[in-house]
Amino acid sequence: MSPIEDAGEFNLIRRLAAISSSSTRFPVITGIGDDAAVYQPKSGMVQVITTDALIEGYHFDFDFYRMDQIGYKAMAVNLSDIAAMNARPVLATMALGLPGSFSMEDLDALYDGLTSAASRYGVQIVGGDTTRSPVLMLSVTVIGEAGKHDLVHRNGAGPGDHICVTGNLGDAAAGLDLLRSHTKPETLGDKVWDVLTTRHLMPVPRLDLVQEWAKKGVRPSALIDISDGLTNEVHHICAASGCGAVLWESKLPVSPELFAGAPKSRTPVDYALNGGDDYELLFTAPCGVLTQMAPDSYTTIGVVTETDVLIHRTDGILEELKAEGHDHFRAE
Ligand SMILES: [Mg+2]
Known part of the structure; x- marks a missing residue:
């Protein structure tokens, strides 16, 4: 050397x-x-x-x-x-x-x-x-x-807009936990290990969506990338736009690999809500805009409301959605 x-x-x-x-x-x-x-x-x-x-x-x-x-x-x-x-x-x-x-x-x-x-x-x-x-x-x-008119900021969400994400959530944070444990658990298949750890090590910036939206002449009303966990980013959009949101837990896009390989210390849903490093896009758009986007390019996970940021749990409970993603200055 x-x-x-x-x-x-x-x-x-x-x-x-x-x-x-x-x-x-x-x-x-x-x-x-x-x-x-x-x-x-x-x-x-x-x-x-x-x-x-x-x-x-x-x-x-x-x-x-x-x-x-x-x-x-x-x-x-x-x-x-x-x-x-x-x-x-x-x-x-x-x-x-x-x-x-x-x-x-x-x-x-x-x-x-x-x-x-x-x-x-x-x-x-x-x-x-x-x-x-x-x-x-x-x-x-x-x-x-x-x-100039194609830019999308965090502050454009309006009540009634759908809340959508690209790709799957939580894989990267689960991948990081697996990498930190240093050894692949015997029960975990190679493919699951590879998918989860690669999502952490080599994230894909979703410039393909920017290209697709430009081609179709559509744009979201608000847009942010998910670097510090979905809950944090939803709160960023709501704070900037002066609105609220309801998310549906059952709609969160969770990969089969996350279900199979998430370390048992956290649930797949917790990884999807609060895991960091996904680098997927979170956006809001009115229905008429969404229908012009490729249906397989996003998942609708909620709706923009007037006030309060809430999550509808799968057991029927509606509760406050806390921003519990990654905070760079909070002691771990
Ligand atoms: Mg960002």
Whole structure:
């Protein structure tokens, strides 16, 4: 292994620049190599900017993440935030904090993950910064574009709108609990293990929905991505929109893998409501808009109301829906 402290910063930047400069889909006037990157936004479009950081020991550790998966996820979670505005990603920059003992080989693998996620979703990496750090830290910034009237915020939900989610919920949090236990339980099939753990390690940003909605000329009334658990995100939309909600527990989309493989410490429903890292989209839309969306692309899980955020349990009880998803600053 060759430690990066032997290479020096300029060699490091040259190495990263060489890997980054491959894609030129967008009108980048100046890329890596000057003090800042320059690009020309398409006319009539607005820009969307998001940043998300991943810190070793908090967001990931090396017990079960491969280096390329860390890079992939750092890019993917930012792309999910762009999707959550109903926008398309264009460019990315990133800041890397690296321990001096970090190896060149690991850096290449990390970068491989970052660039593979970027190129899969048509994003060009146009710059960044590297610095020494006590632990590995990645902060990715993504710039996206959307037609001014295509943007969807959290505040557009209105009473009577349906509440919908894409994909299945809870798999990623169950996958994380399985990974933390370090060994695959003997009773658990390989496929169940793979589905659940992959949902945590390599989340898929739902840019496919952004594309589909654009093709059909429809847009949700409110939109957010589910990074910290469904309950938290429902509360975010209700608070921003000044409305309430009723969810139906029986309608939550739970995968057969979650039913088969969820660690017994939590129920599949609890994983679906409060597990984090799903990176699916939560949106609201009036019935007339929903009927124009592909019916297999979402599940209706509730309805927007005037006040109060409630859940209709399968046993018939109607109770307050508490925001009990992930809180980055709450002691565990
Ligand atoms: Mg978000």
